[in-house]
Amino acid sequence: MASELRTVLVVGTGLIGTSAALALRKRGVRVLLADREAAAVRLARELGAGEEWQPELLPAGDVDLAVIAVPPAHVAEELLELQKRGVARFYTDVASVKAEPIRQAERLGCDLTTYVASHPLAGREKSGPGAARADLFLGRPWALCPTGEALSEARAAVLELIELCGANPVEVGAEEHDRAVAVVSHAPHVAASAVAARLADATDVALGLAGQGVRDVTRIAGGDPGLWLGILEGNADPVAEVLEAVSRDLAEAATALRSLAGGDGTASGDLTQLLKRGVAGHGRIPGKHGGPAPAYVVVQVVIGDRPGQLARLFQVCDEVGVNVEDVRLEHAPGLPLGIAELWVQPDAASPLADALLERGWQVP
Template structure:
């Protein structure tokens, strides 16, 4: 299915990233947003050109991509269909059942519309945070209804392909239950942990390590954006949070008992920690399927320009592929630790190669 021209309505992080990805593949992209400053920035980033609804003919636009908050998807779809803005329509909101229900209530044409959701994002928002490679290798949920025209579905599949993502067909309700577990509830949980830091002492914050940064990273996202997401998926998220809260309450009770001398309380805590390991190990690896076990090579790295480039150059020279990398800074010092995840049989080769070239490998 050819996708020659696309209209992106909503030039935030997801909309602009999709526009950049499509432009990179030679698709003409038209941009629209109620925030004209966002449109200008997206245009300056090379995401596309301004959309003129009065001059544009519907048969010139193959697909309209609605990149607005979940609560506004249905009304935006209705307005676009009213002016015959495109042949087919999709949205990229992170909630599917409620917008689809609302679209049905409003009388939207469901034959030309296929709901979708790319499972990709950043803790930053707005067009300035957009990236053409944001969706590469990421799952992209596709939620067609029975009424959907096969050509509409094929067009959205082409969009997903051009953005480098992997299509996953799922019903709207199943999608919302799934993202409650893997995205929405974890965000609330991260925010709850981060909220404890608001009143933490300077001593506590001075002792903060990589663990708390990992747990709270996503808590830095826009609260108003997340309120809209959570409101649209309230019941599934509440169910997950209630289960998490029950586990936390049990852990707190066990720790209280342990503090009072009840040694048997460690069993309850141990079981929760073990269940956490099982759940963590079920998260798919970067190529899908079970996550492989990598070994970590730690390297002391200076906080100066070009250090990472030099480090990766050594990896290239010794023929070791870096599967993942994480940086941990040393508070108050102009250096840190780079943790390079590699295949276990490459550890000795990489460590030796680094030491020979003057790198400090603990």
């Protein structure tokens, strides 16, 4: 079926906006770029994300869909301005908070018949157009939150945007969306930041002992504080509820540990229950194709810090017909080598390990 989206305007050329633009360009859609920062538009354009929007050269309504990729607090104002100018047939936004921008749009008198709020559940710890990728949304959930006033044509336009970007649409109410992302995105970011903050005053000895575990837990804490402050302010109550629950668990764990340190062995039961609940919760995270996460086996390989080593490693995987589901690298501080962890199906682990050993690789 031919695309109904021939021309799309992306307002806001940060990570998400530019990634959407790159994905659309790969599908042959004409993309117009706008941002209050001229340098951001220039970089996005140089990356091949589209052309700079020149409204005076484009008839009103010639844009099929306007994608508003600005912080949550500015979505409604941007929507109102674009609608007043009759820029596009339909509108969406990609902010990570939905309920408050919709309420603001109602208060400002925006036309909600042509607007469907949405949110791609994809991102990186890096920000800006330079971090954008055309494949950022592939296979990822993309929420859409139409109000009761939204036209079916507006919803169809946003669904087509999601399809062109390679994501999976999930229709959900705005309030439910915000409660959900508080659990799976916003509160985890604050928790990761709290753990990472402990490292600011850590000794050199402690940092020298840092392994992959602390890197995994704190990876997302590297996000832009200004950007995240806007997200958290827009979803403050749901995030606070999750953090209060996490705080209770942590306080109970600390109390149990103090008791254990004092010789009360019975306190280990409370700590064990928290650890078991953590395992159960982790087990509910869907796999990369949705549904329950499959059980993979990790094959560890010592790899030198030299050009071409990963390519050689993957060549072995290709030769023995093993699909690598995930790969993680852990560097050895002070040494020109590290450990590559290859996540594979259980029945592929032994053949892969044997093949690597035969070819001279060190498999711990």
